[in-house]
Amino acid sequence: MPLSPDRRLQFRIGGALTLVIAVNGALLAVLAWIASRALSASGRSVSIELGLPLSIGAVLLGAVGLVATQARYGSRTAVSGLELEPVDGDGTRNVGSRVRRLAAQADVPAPTVAVADRSEPGCLTVGRQRSPTIVLTTGLLEKLDDDELEAALAHEVAHVANRDLPVVTAVAAAVAIGDRLLEREGLLRRILENTVMIAFVTGIGVIVFAIPILVLGVCYLLLSAVARAVLGANAIVLGLFSRAREYAADRGASRLTGNPAALASALETLDDGSRPRRDARIHASATLGIVPQPLGLENATEDGEESWVERFLSPVSLERIGEPTLFDRAVTAVGGWLRKRLVAPTAAAVRRLLGWRPSTHPPTEARVDRLRALERRRRE
Known part of the structure; x- marks a missing residue:
């Protein structure tokens, strides 16, 4: 199809x-x-x-x-930042043959497959439209079952079919x-x-x-x-x-x-x-x-x-050295109120904006x- x-x-x-x-x-x-x-x-x-x-x-x-x-x-x-290991032939869990079959179904050039030794599960497609590469992590291969892996690979092949890679x-x-x-x-x-x-x-x-x-x-x-x-x-x-x-x-x-x-x-x-x-x-x-x-x-x-x-x-x-005076305590109290009511909310808003x-x-x-x-x- x-x-x-x-x-x-x-x-x-x-x-x-x-x-x-x-x-x-x-x-x-x-x-x-x-x-x-x-x-x-x-x-x-x-x-x-x-x-x-x-x-x-x-x-x-x-x-x-x-x-x-x-x-x-x-x-x-x-x-x-990834060390990619190209997949020759079928590869782990037949990812190579799965991608070739899905690409044939979609009538697109078969992407090459590479695996990155990373614990977090993930996959993405990189490269040019005519020679794309699907990158998988070892975490993804360990975490997804067969049907989920097939679906994830099909998603990447669909990107190639939609020509959105460039x-x-x-x-x-x-x-x-x-x-x-x-x-x-x-x-x-x-x-x-x-x-x-x-x-x-x-x-x-x-x-x-x-x-x-x-x-x-x-x-x-x-x-x-x-x-x-x-x-x-x-x-x-x-x-x-x-x-x-x-x-x-x-x-x-x-x-x-x-x-x-x-x-x-x-x-x-x-x-x-x-x-x-x-x-x-x-x-x-x-x-x-x-x-x-x-x-x-x-x-x-x-x-x-x-x-x-x-x-x-x-x-x-x-911090001041020595015993705080009454003036110091007053300044500290006013400063604490200002930090709580004005400085902290303003700083939080700026952090959210940035x-x-x-x-x-x-x-x-x-x-x-x-x-x-x-x-x-x-x-x-």
Whole structure:
């Protein structure tokens, strides 16, 4: 039973691809403008005068080339921290033969299969449309039964049949860029906070650290603005097709296996909510996975170890030495009230705002409900 590409999904993918090209074009235009301003400020002049139409054309051509490069190589960022073992022949639990059979049913080129030795269950499809690779983890092979494994593989094959791999790979590359920018933003914020704390504690440091604090503050604001712009662009692009993409793959997998209940059970198993998530909603590997769970190697700070910032710039204590006076007690009481009523809620709101990430998948519960409905209709 060949799977034809979902038409509604193709329209959404077209819109998302157009937006990705526009975002990359805007980025190139901004970089070109900054470069020209920098050259002018240094006394150098750029003699190339293309005119507005040719300039727009050059930027668009560069954006198309950049997106094509992202679509071809972007998925590498999603699996860069994984040691993949290619599956030759049938492989463990016949995953190789299962994928070849499902691909033949869907009338698409058979993807290659690779296994990553990771305890968390997960699977995703990477690579190019003509030569995709389905990546499975050993945790998935251990946790899913035969019907669930078949359904999960059918879901990935359905993605290939829907031809959504190039655009989602380009988006995953942009997501990876956003991830890195947000990590740098957090690191720079901690350096700035500790620098300000040291300046106030040392007293004279306010004068000594004034210029570094100003420079760090400006750099943080610029980096934060760029990171949030990339995040917003990713949110819009993901909103255009991410939900439709997963729903279409779920329907395609149900058609290939004739067992929607097995896919529903697999989704519930893979997204059981018991595993900690590190910004799973927008991590590059989560963008490509069957459920929004990241598979890339975590940084040291995410494993509970202290970063170099925490080791060398740990928070400075402002506790006073000696017996507190009545004035000290009054200040402490007022400060505690302000922290509870004003500072803490404001800080929580800021953390929620800074921690917001767009969703890469529809809610698993909604997907399961749709699959259960398909199962009921199949039995009627």
